[in-house]
Amino acid sequence: MTGFGIDNLPYGVFSLGDNTFGGDRRRIGVAHGDDVLDVSAMAQDTPFAPLLDAPVLNPLLAAGRATWTAVRAAVRQWADDPAAVRYPRADLTLHLPFEVGDYVDFYSSEHHATNVGKIFRPDGNALTPNWKHLPIGYHGRSGSVVVSGTPIVRPQGQRKGPQDPAPVFGPSVRLDIEAEVGFVVGAGSELGSTIDVADFAEHVFGVFLLNDWSSRDLQAWEYVPLGPFLGKSFATSISPWIVPLDALQAARVAPPARDPEPLPYLRDVEDWGLDLELEVRLNGHVVTRPPFASMYWTAAQQLAHMTVNGAPTRPGDIFASGTVSGPERDQFGSLLELSWGGSQPITLPDGSVRTFLEDGDEVTISATAPGPDGTRIAFGEVTGRIGPARSSGA
Numbered sequence: 001m002t003g004f005g006i007d008n009l010p011y012g013v014f015s016l017g018d019n020t021f022g023g024d025r026r027r028i029g030v031a032h033g034d035d036v037l038d039v040s041a042m043a044q045d046t047p048f049a050p051l052l053d054a055p056v057l058n059p060l061l062a063a064g065r066a067t068w069t070a071v072r073a074a075v076r077q078w079a080d081d082p083a084a085v086r087y088p089r090a091d092l093t094l095h096l097p098f099e100v101g102d103y104v105d106f107y108s109s110e111h112h113a114t115n116v117g118k119i120f121r122p123d124g125n126a127l128t129p130n131w132k133h134l135p136i137g138y139h140g141r142s143g144s145v146v147v148s149g150t151p152i153v154r155p156q157g158q159r160k161g162p163q164d165p166a167p168v169f170g171p172s173v174r175l176d177i178e179a180e181v182g183f184v185v186g187a188g189s190e191l192g193s194t195i196d197v198a199d200f201a202e203h204v205f206g207v208f209l210l211n212d213w214s215s216r217d218l219q220a221w222e223y224v225p226l227g228p229f230l231g232k233s234f235a236t237s238i239s240p241w242i243v244p245l246d247a248l249q250a251a252r253v254a255p256p257a258r259d260p261e262p263l264p265y266l267r268d269v270e271d272w273g274l275d276l277e278l279e280v281r282l283n284g285h286v287v288t289r290p291p292f293a294s295m296y297w298t299a300a301q302q303l304a305h306m307t308v309n310g311a312p313t314r315p316g317d318i319f320a321s322g323t324v325s326g327p328e329r330d331q332f333g334s335l336l337e338l339s340w341g342g343s344q345p346i347t348l349p350d351g352s353v354r355t356f357l358e359d360g361d362e363v364t365i366s367a368t369a370p371g372p373d374g375t376r377i378a379f380g381e382v383t384g385r386i387g388p389a390r391s392s393g394a
């Protein structure tokens with residue numbers, strides 16, 4: 001079972017990977033089994049051609065919920081059609097599936113926030129006083145969002161340990177991952193308007209996996225008082241396949257109990273917890289299995305909070321969950337937590353030892369979710385390999 005059955009049908013953008021006869025032309029595809037359905041070809045002479053015969057998903061994203069449902073019904077028929085245009089998935093080049101608009105990253109796992117609080121602020125309260133009243137987030141850099149497989153260059157910058165007399169400059173020595181789940185906005189909202197928790201599904205098109213590469217040494221020195229900056233903005237990788245929200249109905253679960261009860265604009269109207277099981281592999285070895293169902297704040301609450309001040313949204317805007325960490329050691333979603341701030345190195349099955357990432361390391365995040373009738377819905381993997389820092393010219 002591939003996890004890419006008829007009840008999944010995630011969207012992506014592919015090319016045939018050669019530059020002859022237009023083979024490098026980017027077009028929209030849908031993953032089905034081990035193949036990719038060429039929906040740009042199948043949509044010819046249908047009303048959906050302007051949405052599907054495109055090099056990015058943005059026109060489809062902008063079309064809204066009613067059209068998404070109609071397109072999905074058509075795609076389902078094409079997937080059942082033996083004459084449909086399809087290619088072996090392994091042969092294709094996959095691209096960033098949409099033009100990324102604004103990017104917000106949240107911090108919504110109570111286990112992750114508690115762990116990081118203990119590691120970064122051992123003398124204070126692990127959770128900040130606002131944490132259970134609002135989904136904390138920051139605006140990231142959408143221009144550095146890259147598709148799975150893009151090489152990751154080790155960032156350089158300033159760091160200053162607590163005992164260092166002065167900051168030093170150089171390649172990051174505490175390069176980390178954050179295993180996260182991302183959401184892409186389809187139908188946007190105007191400046192001055194809000195998106196209620198109840199309207200989440202009208203605005204959000206689909207779900208993907210995201211690795212928020214993080215330089216802990218840069219981050220620790222720069223983050224007070226305005227939050228993440230260069231420790232995050234050098235690269236963020238996303239999976240190439242966007243799983244439609246419609247494919248995740250069987251994955252919906254009640255979120256954890258909230259205490260204290262949040263303000264009225266953040267109260268759940270429907271259950272938008274999602275029972276995604278994530279898996280992170282480092283150089284092929286599974287190092288953690290974070291459970292997304294344990295997240296304190298749902299994506300519906302995050303979107304409501306993100307727009308409650310009247311901030312607009314546009315097709316292609318993305319927001320990410322924050323690092324997904326469960327309560328157990330083998331469920332933590334970052335090396336910062338897995339190695340407890342670097343103080344407890346982890347040993348991989350091949351005998352290699354890691355606190356943070358070394359040049360040449362490859363990290364892959366995958367996930368599955370319950371589908372209808374006992375099936376599984378797979379997410380496309382997001383993978384990236386660390387390359388050495390570029391010469392600073394200094």
Ligand code: MN
Nearest residue numbers: 178212322323
């Ligand atoms: Mn993050």
